[in-house]
Amino acid sequence: MAQAAVTPEQAPKKRPKKAMMPPVLRGALWAAIGFLLVNTFVIAVDPFRGHPFVTGPSVTLGWVGAVIGWLLGIGVYDTVLLPLMGFDTKWVERTRGWRRYWEVATDHKVIGLQYMMFALGGFLIAGGIAMLMRYELMTPYMTIFHYPSNYLTAVGIHGTIMMFSFATVFMVGGLGNYFVPLMIGARETVLSKLSGIGVWLVPAGILTVLFSPLLGAWTTGWRGYQPLAGQDPNGILFYYLGVAALTTSSLIVALNLVTTVMFRRAPGMTWGRLPLFVWGQVTVNLLMLIWFPEIQTTFVMGLLDHIVPMNFFTATGSPMTYLMLFWLFGHPEVYIIAVPAFALWNEIIPVMAQKSLFGRQWAVIGLVFVMMLSGLVWAHHMFTNIRNSEILPFSFFTEMISIPTGFAYMAAVGTMWKSKIRLTTPMLWILMSMFNFLIGGMTGVFLADPIVNLQLHDTFWVVGHFHYTIIGSMVFSSFGAIYYWLPKLSGRTFQETWGKTLAIITFFAFNLTFGQFFLLGLHGMNRWVPAYPSYLQPMNFEVSIFAFILGASFLANIIYIGYCWVNGEKAADNPWSAKTPEWFTSSPAPRWNFPVQPEIVGSLYLYGEGTKVPVVTTAYDELAATSRQSQDPNYDWHDYMPGRPEN
Amino acid sequence: MVNKPEATAERMSEQLTPHNYRAVRFAMLVFIITQIVPFFTLFSAKYLYDGSYVSPQANQGFGVAVSVLMAISAIVAWQAVRAGRLYQDRDMVGRRLKTATAIGLLAIMGEIYQWGMRYVTPQSRFGEMYYMIFGADYVYAAVGLIMMAIAIIRNIRQNMAPERFWTSDASVYFWVYVCLAWIASWFFVYII
Numbered sequence: 001m002a003q004a005a006v007t008p009e010q011a012p013k014k015r016p017k018k019a020m021m022p023p024v025l026r027g028a029l030w031a032a033i034g035f036l037l038v039n040t041f042v043i044a045v046d047p048f049r050g051h052p053f054v055t056g057p058s059v060t061l062g063w064v065g066a067v068i069g070w071l072l073g074i075g076v077y078d079t080v081l082l083p084l085m086g087f088d089t090k091w092v093e094r095t096r097g098w099r100r101y102w103e104v105a106t107d108h109k110v111i112g113l114q115y116m117m118f119a120l121g122g123f124l125i126a127g128g129i130a131m132l133m134r135y136e137l138m139t140p141y142m143t144i145f146h147y148p149s150n151y152l153t154a155v156g157i158h159g160t161i162m163m164f165s166f167a168t169v170f171m172v173g174g175l176g177n178y179f180v181p182l183m184i185g186a187r188e189t190v191l192s193k194l195s196g197i198g199v200w201l202v203p204a205g206i207l208t209v210l211f212s213p214l215l216g217a218w219t220t221g222w223r224g225y226q227p228l229a230g231q232d233p234n235g236i237l238f239y240y241l242g243v244a245a246l247t248t249s250s251l252i253v254a255l256n257l258v259t260t261v262m263f264r265r266a267p268g269m270t271w272g273r274l275p276l277f278v279w280g281q282v283t284v285n286l287l288m289l290i291w292f293p294e295i296q297t298t299f300v301m302g303l304l305d306h307i308v309p310m311n312f313f314t315a316t317g318s319p320m321t322y323l324m325l326f327w328l329f330g331h332p333e334v335y336i337i338a339v340p341a342f343a344l345w346n347e348i349i350p351v352m353a354q355k356s357l358f359g360r361q362w363a364v365i366g367l368v369f370v371m372m373l374s375g376l377v378w379a380h381h382m383f384t385n386i387r388n389s390e391i392l393p394f395s396f397f398t399e400m401i402s403i404p405t406g407f408a409y410m411a412a413v414g415t416m417w418k419s420k421i422r423l424t425t426p427m428l429w430i431l432m433s434m435f436n437f438l439i440g441g442m443t444g445v446f447l448a449d450p451i452v453n454l455q456l457h458d459t460f461w462v463v464g465h466f467h468y469t470i471i472g473s474m475v476f477s478s479f480g481a482i483y484y485w486l487p488k489l490s491g492r493t494f495q496e497t498w499g500k501t502l503a504i505i506t507f508f509a510f511n512l513t514f515g516q517f518f519l520l521g522l523h524g525m526n527r528w529v530p531a532y533p534s535y536l537q538p539m540n541f542e543v544s545i546f547a548f549i550l551g552a553s554f555l556a557n558i559i560y561i562g563y564c565w566v567n568g569e570k571a572a573d574n575p576w577s578a579k580t581p582e583w584f585t586s587s588p589a590p591r592w593n594f595p596v597q598p599e600i601v602g603s604l605y606l607y608g609e610g611t612k613v614p615v616v617t618t619a620y621d622e623l624a625a626t627s628r629q630s631q632d633p634n635y636d637w638h639d640y641m642p643g644r645p646e647n
Numbered sequence: 648m649v650n651k652p653e654a655t656a657e658r659m660s661e662q663l664t665p666h667n668y669r670a671v672r673f674a675m676l677v678f679i680i681t682q683i684v685p686f687f688t689l690f691s692a693k694y695l696y697d698g699s700y701v702s703p704q705a706n707q708g709f710g711v712a713v714s715v716l717m718a719i720s721a722i723v724a725w726q727a728v729r730a731g732r733l734y735q736d737r738d739m740v741g742r743r744l745k746t747a748t749a750i751g752l753l754a755i756m757g758e759i760y761q762w763g764m765r766y767v768t769p770q771s772r773f774g775e776m777y778y779m780i781f782g783a784d785y786v787y788a789a790v791g792l793i794m795m796a797i798a799i800i801r802n803i804r805q806n807m808a809p810e811r812f813w814t815s816d817a818s819v820y821f822w823v824y825v826c827l828a829w830i831a832s833w834f835f836v837y838i839i
Contacts, residue, residue, distance in 0.1 A: 084797055084814065086804030190670045251681070255674055263670035289677065293684035301692070301779065310775050312692070321695060325688065 027073030034069025075104030112178025159222030185266025198252030280343025358414025366407025425499030429480030436472025461521025487571030
């Protein structure tokens with residue numbers, strides 16, 4: 001490839017010599033100031049709430065002040081606010097060193113790693129809480145939690161952080177931000193500054209939910225169920241607010257990635273050639289753009305129910321309305337989490353099989369139809385609450401959604417059929433993910449049947465089902481993706497023996513934990529209870545032991561990946577012989593991804609004799625590499641197309 | 648007349664290319680479309696809770712006046728976009744942004760007056776949805792006003808070349824959405 005020539009005007013700007021307070025510290029300080037100012041102001045104008053300093057309304061508005069202070073402090077003041085209003089700014093983005101991960105960045109790769117870092121933090125926090133829950137359930141009476149409400153708060157924090165800051169964030173915000181631009185041959189995302197700001201809402205959201213018990217217990221779980229929430233103290237407020245921050249962050253990711261895919265695809269990257277993983281991202285981004293504003297509105301109504309108070313969802317209002325509004329979002333949310341995993345299966349399998357992807361169009365159609373049908377099944381979460389006549393259509397659509405889901409399996413199995421598959425660590429994780437999601441899907445078919453559902457509702461069967469679908473699809477696929485892309489992310493690789501050993505331990509620990517949830521459910525183990533009949537103790541005890549092993553195995557994987565990231569052997573540029581564009585640049589990719597604009601000239605999923613290299617650089621761009629365009633942050637190949645009048 | 652400074656070289660480096668301009672405009676429009684969802688949810692809730700009932704205490708006169716003012720504000724704001732696109736006249740853009748903001752503020756003040764008079768009690772189904780829907784309007788209007796203020800300040804401080812009108816364009820896009828949401832709210836709360 002041509003090497004770019006750097007002229008003096010392109011030389012990176014130096015940071016000012018005067019040391020600025022570390023952005024994270026400044027953000028924390030400004031957040032505290034923002035909270036105190038707004039909270040005090042609200043108390044001053046509304047002194048009739050009966051509490052000396054912190055009330056429901058004051059803490060809500062104070063939180064808004066804190067988040068604004070946090071974002072301004074972390075870098076929005078320098079990077080956005082001043083330039084936006086036409087003032088000069090001394091802020092210069094760091095391009096190297098660990099500090100660039102701790103301030104606002106515009107490089108999508110840095111932002112992607114920030115998302116992964118925060119999501120992993122959330123995963124470890126929520127996983128730690130899960131360990132506490134399983135420790136509690138080792139005995140049929142209460143031990144570490146003194147009141148049922150404490151246990152239920154732990155369940156709620158676990159579920160909320162897992163769903164909104166890990167499951168939704170890691171694959172879309174993390175892997176999506178990092179790899180979508182690379183995979184479409186783009187050199188930057190469209191809304192890079194906005195994206196760089198949005199990621200900082202994730203730690204704000206996680207900490208808000210984590211510290212919600214400071215305001216009192218909340219007993220609703222990750223769903224914030226009303227009218228139950230109406231009986232809770234103010235802890236539920238931090239649930240609503242934390243989720244608002246996390247969903248806003250994901251909304252920004254969706255907006256940025258959809259726009260980037262629309263406008264920044266490399267020449268030749270037609271919709272028909274778009275990588276499967278990118279298709280998966282686009283479909284879930286559309287779901288997020290539709291349903292996240294809906295759930296945010298619902299949560300604002302729940303918040304006002306609590307602090308004004310209103311009666312939208314209480315006994316004098318319409319209690320079922322909340323359930324409807326929540327699950328209208330809640331079920332698409334499951335697919336927001338799972339669809340990128342389906343896409344990943346068919347991204348990695350053809351590479352490991354070195355065989356053309358079977359039924360590529362059907363794989364894409366499957367993703368799109370899952371997206372469309374996901375909005376038609378919400379009431380199956382409420383079979384115990386709705387009329388028989390209303391159950392049937394939702395039962396029908398729930399069973400129908402397994403058909404487009406099956407397309408992902410069809411493409412994967414068809415590709416593996418008669419191939420000489422390389423059973424590498426990423427491939428192993430993907431196969432495990434497919435197995436686990438199959439169990440989750442099949443147990444979901446049982447739940448789609450109204451008669452069975454009425455028996456199993458509110459039992460551990462349901463808990464087993466959704467952990468198989470969420471962990472089974474998203475978490476296992478994410479580990480597969482991280483092992484697959486580790487050479488790209490870090491330039492280093494891992495040892496297959498260690499990778500496979502850890503994968504196998506995790507797989508068995510997972511199945512021995514959650515597989516027994518189905519049996520527990522059939523034996524009558526209810527959800528949402530810290531105490532249970534003593535005949536269930538033996539199985540609960542051993543489930544907890546396997547859960548601890550599972551937790552330890554996840555931790556061991558994370559530590560091992562971190563170790564390899566720093567100390568692993570140097571990786572080859574394209575160790576898997578993949579064909580997607582991210583492998584046609586150095587590892588890790590440089591600041592603008594590719595030295596020159598690549599062009600896509602063939603399918604990314606065709607293997608075998610006679611297939612050509614699908615990613616090339618055009619002669620025009622080779623020429624351009626010697627000029628300013630090659631390192632221009634605003635470079636856009638559309639603007640330099642030969643034949644444009646200005647050229 | 649404020650002495651408008653010339654753009655420095657550093658500021659000039661953030662110029663939008665035509666393709667990027669289309670991209671950010673697309674993103675802004677998608678964002679605005681997503682923000683229709685909250686009002687769709689609220690209007691559905693209003694219909695669910697309260698059907699087509701309109702409280703006789705709701706002041707129809709204020710409702711109409713506020714909506715008309717918002718409509719005028721939206722039209723004037725859109726003229727600012729046209730002034731940028733067709734004439735590339737920075738002063739004209741600035742004047743229209745200020746006029747649109749002033750008219751919008753007047754409309755908001757009218758609605759605040761109605762809230763202050765407490766014509767509608769919040770202790771009723773209609774009242775709950777009335778305050779909820781117009782409360783959402785206030786939040787969006789506050790964001791819209793901040794964006795308009797930023798566009799006005801930028802217009803004063805910076806020499807806006809044609810591709811630099813995007814800041815004011817984006818503010819106007821959002822402001823027009825705020826105005827339309829306000830008019831739709833009036834339609835759903837006061838009329839049907």
